[in-house]
Amino acid sequence: MLSHEEIAQKDKNIVLIGFMGVGKTTIGQHLAKKIGRDFIDVDAQIEQKYGMPVTQIFQSLGEKAFRQMEKDYILDVCSNSQHKIISLGGGAFLQDEIKNICLSTSNVVYLNISWETWKQRLHLIIDSRPILQNKSMEEIEQLFYTRQNSYSSNHASVNIDGLGFEEAADHLIQTLDL
Ligand SMILES: Nc1ncnc2c1ncn2[C@@H]1O[C@H](COP(=O)(O)OP(=O)(O)O)[C@@H](O)[C@H]1O
Numbered sequence: 343m344l345s346h347e348e349i350a351q352k353d354k355n356i357v358l359i360g361f362m363g364v365g366k367t368t369i370g371q372h373l374a375k376k377i378g379r380d381f382i383d384v385d386a387q388i389e390q391k392y393g394m395p396v397t398q399i400f401q402s403l404g405e406k407a408f409r410q411m412e413k414d415y416i417l418d419v420c421s422n423s424q425h426k427i428i429s430l431g432g433g434a435f436l437q438d439e440i441k442n443i444c445l446s447t448s449n450v451v452y453l454n455i456s457w458e459t460w461k462q463r464l465h466l467i468i469d470s471r472p473i474l475q476n477k478s479m480e481e482i483e484q485l486f487y488t489r490q491n492s493y494s495s496n497h498a499s500v501n502i503d504g505l506g507f508e509e510a511a512d513h514l515i516q517t518l519d520l
């Protein structure tokens with residue numbers, strides 16, 4: 343029989359963090375479906391709420407406004423939900439309030455891939471990630487490594503290099519015993 347602590351643990355949200363393009367949204371969706379939980383993608387929720395894509399929010403209202411929306415949404419969802427799979431945007435953990443509420447309410451799982459794998463994926467995401475635009479490859483590489491610091495606070499760190507999204511979701515189920 344499960345202890346109270348184990349039951350509480352099983353009811354917690356799982357929050358996926360990691361750099362842009364690592365696969366938080368795609369893997370989160372597959373994972374949620376496989377284990378029968380609801381899936382929430384924070385960027386998609388913000389886009390729906392404000393009626394425009396993230397790129398347009400950055401263009402029209404600026405990054406600062408986006409960061410505020412991101413913080414408001416995550417504080418709300420973490421305080422008021424459980425048992426969900428939640429994929430954050432890659433910059434969310436730069437805000438301490440977001441980091442703290444996620445770590446205190448949820449199981450935070452860091453998805454990681456190598457720079458070598460990641461850079462082959464850049465063409466898939468460049469148009470929809472304003473943070474990557476107008477940067478040289480060297481600047482993006484530097485951002486990739488400096489951002490890793492913000493992800494170092496987590497409950498589990500999972501390397502998914504070389505795995506497709508189905509395999510990555512299965513790997514999470516095994517590794518996290520879901
Ligand atoms: N494991 C994977 N293998 C290959 N491509 C992937 C994988 N995970 C995601 N992708 C692709 O990379 C791009 C970014 O994925 P996405 O889930 O949006 O990442 P994130 O939410 O971390 O930014 C998408 O085009 C997606 O199809």
Ligand SMILES: O=C(O)C1=C[C@@H](OP(=O)(O)O)[C@@H](O)[C@H](O)C1
Pocket residue numbers: 360361362363366367385396430431432433434470471472473
């Ligand atoms: O790292 C970032 O600063 C961002 C990551 C994006 O989400 P993904 O990590 O899902 O790409 C999105 O929130 C926005 O473009 C900003």
Ligand SMILES: [Mg+2]
Pocket residue numbers: 366367368383385429430431
């Ligand atoms: Mg995403």
